[in-house]
Amino acid sequence: MKFSTQKPQKTLHMVSLGCTKNLVDSEVMLGKLSDYKLTDDAQNADVIIVNTCGFIDSAKEESINTILNLHEERKDESVLVMAGCLSERYKEELQKELPEIDVFTGVGDYDKIDQLVNEKRSNFTNEVFLQNETNERVISGSNYHAYIKLSEGCNQTCSFCAIPSFKGKLHSRTLESLVKEVKALVAKGYCDFTFVSQDSSSFLRDLGINDGLERLIDEVEKIEGIKTARILYLYPSTTTLKLIDKIADSKVFLNYFDMPLQHISASVLKIMKRGKGVEKLRELMQHMKSKPNSFVRTTFIVGHPGETQEDFEELCSYVKEFKFDRANVFSYSDEEGTTAFEREDKVEQELIDERAEILGEIIASTTQESLENEVGKVFEVYIDGESQEHEYLLSARKTLWACDIDGEIYINDNELEEQIEFGKMYKVKITELVGDKLIATVIEKCN
Structure with a gap:
């Protein structure tokens, strides 16, 4: 009988709050912790990182509530990390008031997160971290x-x-x-x-x-x-x-x-x-x-x-x-x-x-x-995948729109003979507006 000597892969649960600039920093951390397997299951994750936002009151409140809720449900031996803007802005107060957190770090150490997690050590570098081409990022949420x-x-x-x-x-x-x-x-x-x-x-x-x-x-x-x-x-x-x-x-x-x-x-x-x-x-x-x-x-x-x-x-x-x-x-x-x-x-x-x-x-x-004003028009979209609304509706975004903030288009019909590929660009015709969702038919694949 053979026994595997391989250790099970450790898991990581990441929460990125606030703006898209924060998301880039979270992706840098994911790159540094690529040995970990990403998981949605915070209760059983080995490492939990919350990249916080410190912009306005509601964002600060969301950051604190998120991290305390995650602490409540996490397993005993996990490592809970508070990173980002809120952590940087109130570093002295938070370290005193939140003994639940294992690692505190701000906006200067995203590229050292692997060391901080391994050593269970807090650190605040004086200079803000600036992403460069040598930092391998793990792009989240899209393949295009x-x-x-x-x-x-x-x-x-x-x-x-x-x-x-x-x-x-x-x-x-x-x-x-x-x-x-x-x-x-x-x-x-x-x-x-x-x-x-x-x-x-x-x-x-x-x-x-x-x-x-x-x-x-x-x-x-x-x-x-x-x-x-x-x-x-x-x-x-x-x-x-x-x-x-x-x-x-x-x-x-x-x-x-x-x-x-x-x-x-x-x-x-x-x-x-x-x-x-x-x-x-x-x-x-x-x-x-x-x-x-x-x-x-x-x-x-x-x-x-x-x-x-x-x-x-x-x-x-x-x-x-x-x-x-x-x-x-x-x-x-x-x-x-x-x-x-x-x-x-x-x-x-x-x-x-x-x-x-x-x-x-x-x-x-x-x-x-x-x-x-979009109803009746023909324009290009990116197809993101199945919509959360219904398995027969595909979710798309007008190429002009920014990701996640300008809306979602539902594709409910396809005039092409072929299957629609996710992450690709297509021409669609907008047939109607239902509530705040545009409904479209795919009419052509773009090169």
């Missing part, structure tokens, strides 16, 4: 799409945002490093890319280059095998009409314009320390909208200290008039270490919530209008 992180940190001084206090100043990757990473992913079959950072339009400005994104577009266009790409998080004061034209003229980058405006009232923007005259801002937005097949997304904050009823009404009028394809509204949240936190002209919480609801309803109706 990947996020690429351009930079870390931010040089802006927005009144409401604490990110620079724990992520530091802008620190861009080199163009060479980005190109190498994208080429390596294309070689593995990835063809759709989303470029992200805290402030994408400032890419390379810390290295003395003011047209970093334009240079990136030039380099990415030279890489054979990329079908589509988009850029998220443009910043008003570092986005130019020339950059918008460059995106619109690109054969690879789609006319996807994501610029968090936060407000449109001149007085609130001044309080928020978001430099750029309102006229200039409106001109930028109009220029984006004027591009063929453009898709414009933004975010707003309501209830910022100093926001009057007139300011709020001006914002509502602008959103109704502009008709964004997608937008998000955030209720102002007090963040220690920010200038807004120190202000005395705070808006009552009840009024903040009321304003968020009013603006949320306006956004819901402009989003619905954007979706209604």
Whole structure:
């Protein structure tokens, strides 16, 4: 009788909270822990990692609740790790208050996670970790799409945002490093890319280059095998009409314009320390909208200290008039270490919530209008797989849309003789809108 001497493979349960930038860091950790088998079963996992978000109150609460719930159900000998922004921002307090956690680490040690887990040791490196092409990532959730992180940190001084206090100043990757990473992913079959950072339009400005994104577009266009790409998080004061034209003229980058405006009232923007005259801002937005097949997304904050009823009404009028394809509204949240936190002209919480609801309803109706405009059209989509709604419906995404945030299209019919392949691009015809879901028929396979 033979006995195997091989040890059973250890398992890892990963939870990545917050933004897509966090997701890239989680994927770096997965790459470092590739000896572990990924599992959805947190109760029996050998290692559990929560990559936390520390942006606003609701995100902080979600991070703490998630980690405490996982602690409650985990097995005795497992290792529980708290990583990321929240952990970095409140490292002293959290280490004192959460003895349940075995390993604490912040935003500087993603590439050392294997050592920290093996040694059951906490560590906070002073410098933020910047992804480069030598860090092998495990791309999660897709066999054709990947996020690429351009930079870390931010040089802006927005009144409401604490990110620079724990992520530091802008620190861009080199163009060479980005190109190498994208080429390596294309070689593995990835063809759709989303470029992200805290402030994408400032890419390379810390290295003395003011047209970093334009240079990136030039380099990415030279890489054979990329079908589509988009850029998220443009910043008003570092986005130019020339950059918008460059995106619109690109054969690879789609006319996807994501610029968090936060407000449109001149007085609130001044309080928020978001430099750029309102006229200039409106001109930028109009220029984006004027591009063929453009898709414009933004975010707003309501209830910022100093926001009057007139300011709020001006914002509502602008959103109704502009008709964004997608937008998000955030209720102002007090963040220690920010200038807004120190202000005395705070808006009552009840009024903040009321304003968020009013603006949320306006956004819901402009989003619905954007979706209604798609009915009857023919365009390209990526097929992701079976939908969670029904096994006979396939889930797809318009190539123009960003992953996970802009919606899902249900495919309920196929005019082709062949079986549909997941992860591939097809032309579809939109037949109807049911609730907030577009329904489509596949009519052609794209090369």
